[in-house]
Amino acid sequence: MAFIEFRDIHKYFGEAHVLKGINLDIEEGEFVTLLGPSGCGKSTLLRCFSGLESVTEGEIYLAGTNITNFSPKQRKISMVFQQYSLFPNMTVGQNVAFGLQMQKKKKNYIQEKVKETLDIVGLSEKIDQYPREFVRRTAAACRPGASDHRRAQSAAP
């Protein structure tokens, strides 16, 4: 069994049949890109995976567990949205720390994780700066990077 499995996924929005029997196996650590014209359902599939949308039909497995009916919280999957949803009044470091603070992690742990994640993407020097255009995408990507969640990156909101 693959690490992530989409089995015959269908999604309707009213009459619109947006996902038409998607079957996809993804191995752990694999880097996968969904490529297709605007409106073909890339974001919808990711939203179904993270639990922000329900599937109409089909099943999704993660590490051998059927997560089709799990809430987003139960799935522990992080998603970076096309609109980065960074807080403009918070520094890069505070933005990256936010998810961990919400999870009530210890202060030392948060500091360590934020530093480690910003180091990886070469943004350590920006930790006290406010997110401007040139760091927005990277800072947004660091938030799930610092979390213990699994990650899914959306090409669109």
Ligand SMILES: Nc1ncnc2c1ncn2[C@@H]1O[C@H](COP(=O)(O)OP(=O)(O)OP(=O)(O)O)[C@@H](O)[C@H]1O
């Ligand atoms: N909540 C919704 N209600 C109704 N229709 C929706 C909803 N979300 C998406 N759709 C429709 O589903 C289809 C697929 O949308 P989706 O956003 O998944 O496409 P996409 O492949 O991500 O496109 P893009 O490349 O523009 O980001 C579109 O026709 C869209 O209008």
Ligand SMILES: [Mg+2]
């Ligand atoms: Mg999209």
